[in-house]
Amino acid sequence: MMTPRRFSMIREFHLADFLTLANAACGVGAVLFSMRYMGSGASADFLTAAALVPGALLFDWLDGRVARWRHEHTALGRELDSLADILSFGMAPAALGYAAGLRGGWDWFALTFFVCCGVSRLARYNVTAEQLSAGGDKVAYFEGTPIPTTVLLAGLLAILLWQDRLGERLYGGVWTIGVADLHPLSLLFVLSGSLMISKTLKIPKI
Numbered sequence: 425m426m427t428p429r430r431f432s433m434i435r436e437f438h439l440a441d442f443l444t445l446a447n448a449a450c451g452v453g454a455v456l457f458s459m460r461y462m463g464s465g466a467s468a469d470f471l472t473a474a475a476l477v478p479g480a481l482l483f484d485w486l487d488g489r490v491a492r493w494r495h496e497h498t499a500l501g502r503e504l505d506s507l508a509d510i511l512s513f514g515m516a517p518a519a520l521g522y523a524a525g526l527r528g529g530w531d532w533f534a535l536t537f538f539v540c541c542g543v544s545r546l547a548r549y550n551v552t553a554e555q556l557s558a559g560g561d562k563v564a565y566f567e568g569t570p571i572p573t574t575v576l577l578a579g580l581l582a583i584l585l586w587q588d589r590l591g592e593r594l595y596g597g598v599w600t601i602g603v604a605d606l607h608p609l610s611l612l613f614v615l616s617g618s619l620m621i622s623k624t625l626k627i628p629k630i
């Protein structure tokens with residue numbers, strides 16, 4: 425009786441999976457540079473953090489293309505992709521927002537809601553991908569906005585840095601609501617998260 429072959433993570437990796445890990449590395453780098461900016465105040469640190477998010481988007485695009493080109497769609501690859509995406513397009517934009525000045529109590533709630541929506545959206549995609557693909561290799565449409573669209577938030581924050589509108593100079597100022605502060609800008613994160621988990625919004629996948 426043959427014993428089942430032991431799972432070897434490295435042996436199971438394909439080229440597309442290494443590109444997915446590059447996506448994750450960009451996300452981690454964006455979080456770390458956001459933290460560094462809070463200590464240094466150096467614009468270069470914030471811009472590097474913001475630039476790493478579209479860098480992650482490039483690797484996210486490449487891993488899908490390579491997987492289809494080499495016919496290497498695997499369960500491991502799908503899980504890696506989701507975990508990388510939550511780092512790069514969930515945690516990284518939230519960290520950028522926090523570093524930019526969204527630090528009021530209601531801002532914390534908004535950023536947490538945003539990340540939780542991203543996690544939920546990716547989990548739903550993994551569960552429904554087979555159904556949405558109708559037996560093919562590619563889904564026909566997205567339910568809710570894809571999580572990489574949050575790269576727009578990173579781009580917006582980079583523009584605010586260029587305009588010297590971070591920290592106390594954020595557009596919309598700060599409102600005190602009850603016992604906590606809210607920067608209206610954080611509502612963009614709430615909007616982005618809500619669009620990600622929308623069931624009625626269907627976006628064709630190109």
